[in-house]
Amino acid sequence: MLTDRIDPLPPKRIYRWDLDKTYLRTEFDTLRQLVRTALQKASEKKAVPGAAALIRELKGPESRLCIVSGSPTQMRAVLIEKLKLDGVEFDELVLKDNVRNLLRGKFKALRGQVGYKLPVLLESRSRAPVEAEEVLFGDDAEADAFVYSLYADMVARRVDEPVVHQVLQAAEVYDDDVDRIMQRWREIPQADPVRRIFINLDRLTPPAYFGRYGPRVVPIFNYFQAALVLTADGHLSAPQALKVMVEMVQTAGYNLLTLSNSFQDLLRRGFPLGAVAAGFAEALQGPAQLFNAVRPVPDIITAFTKRLAALGTPPAPPPAKPVDYLSLLDDARPRTHKARKGRA
Amino acid sequence: MAQAGKDKKPKDDKKPEAPAEEPRPVTVAFDVMGGDHGPEEVIRGAAQLTLETPHIHALLVGDRDVIDKALENIRHNAERVAVHHAKDWVSMTEKPAAALDEKQDASVLVAARLVAAGEAEALVSSGNTGAGVLSCARSFKLIPNVRRAALATVYPTQSTHGTREDPFSLILDVGATVDASADDLVAVAVMGTAYARIISKNPQPTVALLSNGTEAQKGPPRVVEANAKLSKMSSLKFIGNVEGVDIPKGTADVIVCDGFVGNVCLKMLEGVSETVVELAKYAYKEKLLWRAGLAMLSSGIERIKEVTDWEQYGGAPILGFDRVFIKAHGRSKAKAIFNAGKVAAKAANNNLAKAIQDALPQA
Structure with a gap:
C-alpha cells in the first residue's frame, strides 16, 4: 500500500565554480597572454583535466551549477560555447563588467576580487533554498580561498560585522559595493551551507598556506583529488x-x-x-x-x-578552527602579478 | 593504462603544456634522513625535481611525520611525490653493519629494498656512505662478472671532458674495494667508461690506470696485469698508466685505481684544496697588497668555484650493482640533492647496469 506521505526531496546542492585557472587553463599574467586569452575561440580554450567530467558528474536535477568569474562580460558568448562543447550545463554565469567599472572610474575594482565576488555570491545565495548545501571551487592565483571562506562564515554568522567592515576596507571595496554586501548579508537567513572549498593549485602553492582557512578549504593538485574527497563526502x-x-x-x-x-x-x-x-x-x-x-x-x-x-598509521584529520580574517587581510587585497608570484 | 606522465608542470610557477616528447618516467627513491643538513634539504631537492623535471617521480623514504611537516610547506607537485614511512635511520657516526643489523627499518635500507622490489629505479642518499653501500649490497645484485662494487667520484680538472665539456674527471674506485685484483680493475674501468658515456655524454672516454709511472710495467703486479688486459680491449679507449699529477690535469676522462689508493688520493686532493683556501685567507689578512691582488682575481676565483662546484654534479655513483645508487655528499643541500636525483634518473633511464654488463669481458 502506498503511503500518503511524500518524503521531502533531499537538500539541493549548489556547486559554485570560478572559471579562469579553476575550470579553464588560462594564462593572463602578461599583456600578451591577456590578449591571446581574449582572442581565443571556444575550441581553443582548454579545461583543467578532469574539471568538465567532475561538473558533469556533480550536476543532477537536484543541484545547481553557478559560475562566477572575473572574465569580462564581453567573453560571455565564447565561454558559453566552450562550456557547451564540454557538455557542461550551468544555471548561473556571472562575469565581471569591467567596462562599467572603467566608465564609473572604479579603477580599484578592475583588479579587486572581494568587492566583485562577495556580493555576487551573497545575491545568488539569497535566491537559494535555506537547506541547500554548497561546494565551492576556486584557485590559488587570486583571493578565492579568502572570499569563499568569508562568504561561508558570513552566511553562517560566524564572523562579526566590524570584522567584515575591516576586511572590505582592506580589500579597497568601494562604498556602494560595501552597502550592497551588507544589505544582502542581512537579508540572507542564517545557515551553514558551505561544506567544502576546493582550491586548484594552479601555481602549486604549498598546501600549508591554506591551513589558516581550516579543513573546509581543501587545496588540490588535480580534480581526481576533488573527486576522491567528494566521494568520501557523499556527493559522488x-x-x-x-x-x-x-x-x-x-x-x-x-x-x-x-x-x-x-x-x-x-x-x-x-x-x-x-x-x-x-x-x-x-x-x-x-x-x-x-x-x-x-x-x-x-x-x-x-x-x-x-x-x-606505505604510510603506516594514517594521520588524524586536521581540527576545525575559526578563521582569523584580520590576520589574513593580505589575501584580501587586490594583488599584483609580482605579489602573487612572491607568495608561491 | 596510459603510462605517459601528466601534463607538464612548471619550471617556475605554472602548470605547463605537455611537450612533444619526454624521457621515460623514472621514480627515484630518496633516503631522506641521513644527510648533515637534516631531512628538509633532501625534501627540498626532491620537491624541486617534481617541479622542474616532469618525468622524475620522487619516493621519499623516512619518518613520515617529518616528511609531511616539511613537504606541506615546500612548493612541490604532489602528483609526482610518494612517501614511504621508515622509522629508523643510520647516523654518520654509526658503524654501518651493526647499525643495519639492529635497524631493519632504517630509511636507507628500506629505500634500497624498495628499489630492489621495483618501486623505484634508483636510490639517492646523502647519509652514511658505508650504510648506503651495505644496504645496496644486501638488497641489490652485483652485475654478472663484477666481483665487487666501486665507488666513483668526480674531481675538478684543468681540461674539460665529453660533449658537455664537464670540468671533471671520474676517479674510481675511491673506497669500496680496498684490495682489488687485476680483473677487478678491468671491471672498474669498464664501469667508469659506461658511466662517463651515459652521464657526461662522452661517447669514447679515455681511460687510464693510476700508477707510479706511465710505463706499462710500472706498479704492483695487479696494476701491470690490468694494464695488459685493458690494452687488449678494443671497446675501451685505454691510454695506459697515469701518475697522480695527471688527476688535476685531467689527462684521462676516467682514472682507475683500487679503493685504498683512490681514497688516499682523494683525501690528499681535498687536503690540498683546503690548504690553498687557508693560504689565500692568510694572505688576505696578512698584506694589503696581497689582499688587493686577491680582490682583482675574485671574479676569476668565483668563476672557477662555479664551474667546479660539486653541488652541480650531485653525487657519486656506486657502480657494479644491478640498480642505480647515487651517493650524495653528506653536506649536500637541496641543489646537490636535486642534481643527484637528475643523475640517478639519467643513469636509470639509460639502463646503466645493462650498459656495464654488455661492456664487460665475459668470464
Whole structure:
C-alpha cells in the first residue's frame, strides 16, 4: 500500500565554480597572454583535466551549477560555447563588467576580487533554498580561498560585522559595493551551507598556506583529488569518481603513479579515504565498458593499497578552527602579478 | 593504462603544456634522513625535481611525520611525490653493519629494498656512505662478472671532458674495494667508461690506470696485469698508466685505481684544496697588497668555484650493482640533492647496469 506521505526531496546542492585557472587553463599574467586569452575561440580554450567530467558528474536535477568569474562580460558568448562543447550545463554565469567599472572610474575594482565576488555570491545565495548545501571551487592565483571562506562564515554568522567592515576596507571595496554586501548579508537567513572549498593549485602553492582557512578549504593538485574527497563526502558515487579519473587518463596522460600519488597526498593530509578505495575496487569489478580504459584493475587497486600501506598509521584529520580574517587581510587585497608570484 | 606522465608542470610557477616528447618516467627513491643538513634539504631537492623535471617521480623514504611537516610547506607537485614511512635511520657516526643489523627499518635500507622490489629505479642518499653501500649490497645484485662494487667520484680538472665539456674527471674506485685484483680493475674501468658515456655524454672516454709511472710495467703486479688486459680491449679507449699529477690535469676522462689508493688520493686532493683556501685567507689578512691582488682575481676565483662546484654534479655513483645508487655528499643541500636525483634518473633511464654488463669481458 502506498503511503500518503511524500518524503521531502533531499537538500539541493549548489556547486559554485570560478572559471579562469579553476575550470579553464588560462594564462593572463602578461599583456600578451591577456590578449591571446581574449582572442581565443571556444575550441581553443582548454579545461583543467578532469574539471568538465567532475561538473558533469556533480550536476543532477537536484543541484545547481553557478559560475562566477572575473572574465569580462564581453567573453560571455565564447565561454558559453566552450562550456557547451564540454557538455557542461550551468544555471548561473556571472562575469565581471569591467567596462562599467572603467566608465564609473572604479579603477580599484578592475583588479579587486572581494568587492566583485562577495556580493555576487551573497545575491545568488539569497535566491537559494535555506537547506541547500554548497561546494565551492576556486584557485590559488587570486583571493578565492579568502572570499569563499568569508562568504561561508558570513552566511553562517560566524564572523562579526566590524570584522567584515575591516576586511572590505582592506580589500579597497568601494562604498556602494560595501552597502550592497551588507544589505544582502542581512537579508540572507542564517545557515551553514558551505561544506567544502576546493582550491586548484594552479601555481602549486604549498598546501600549508591554506591551513589558516581550516579543513573546509581543501587545496588540490588535480580534480581526481576533488573527486576522491567528494566521494568520501557523499556527493559522488565511486563509479562517478572513476569517470573523472578516466577522463584524466584519456585526455591528460594521468597514470597509475600520478593517480596513486594524488591519492596518497590526501591520505597524508588526514583525509580518511580507505572506504573510498574499497568502493573503487568494487566499482572496477563491474563490466562497465568505460573502465576498460583504466584496466588492469588489480594494478590500480594494488597501487592504491601500496600507497596506503606505505604510510603506516594514517594521520588524524586536521581540527576545525575559526578563521582569523584580520590576520589574513593580505589575501584580501587586490594583488599584483609580482605579489602573487612572491607568495608561491 | 596510459603510462605517459601528466601534463607538464612548471619550471617556475605554472602548470605547463605537455611537450612533444619526454624521457621515460623514472621514480627515484630518496633516503631522506641521513644527510648533515637534516631531512628538509633532501625534501627540498626532491620537491624541486617534481617541479622542474616532469618525468622524475620522487619516493621519499623516512619518518613520515617529518616528511609531511616539511613537504606541506615546500612548493612541490604532489602528483609526482610518494612517501614511504621508515622509522629508523643510520647516523654518520654509526658503524654501518651493526647499525643495519639492529635497524631493519632504517630509511636507507628500506629505500634500497624498495628499489630492489621495483618501486623505484634508483636510490639517492646523502647519509652514511658505508650504510648506503651495505644496504645496496644486501638488497641489490652485483652485475654478472663484477666481483665487487666501486665507488666513483668526480674531481675538478684543468681540461674539460665529453660533449658537455664537464670540468671533471671520474676517479674510481675511491673506497669500496680496498684490495682489488687485476680483473677487478678491468671491471672498474669498464664501469667508469659506461658511466662517463651515459652521464657526461662522452661517447669514447679515455681511460687510464693510476700508477707510479706511465710505463706499462710500472706498479704492483695487479696494476701491470690490468694494464695488459685493458690494452687488449678494443671497446675501451685505454691510454695506459697515469701518475697522480695527471688527476688535476685531467689527462684521462676516467682514472682507475683500487679503493685504498683512490681514497688516499682523494683525501690528499681535498687536503690540498683546503690548504690553498687557508693560504689565500692568510694572505688576505696578512698584506694589503696581497689582499688587493686577491680582490682583482675574485671574479676569476668565483668563476672557477662555479664551474667546479660539486653541488652541480650531485653525487657519486656506486657502480657494479644491478640498480642505480647515487651517493650524495653528506653536506649536500637541496641543489646537490636535486642534481643527484637528475643523475640517478639519467643513469636509470639509460639502463646503466645493462650498459656495464654488455661492456664487460665475459668470464
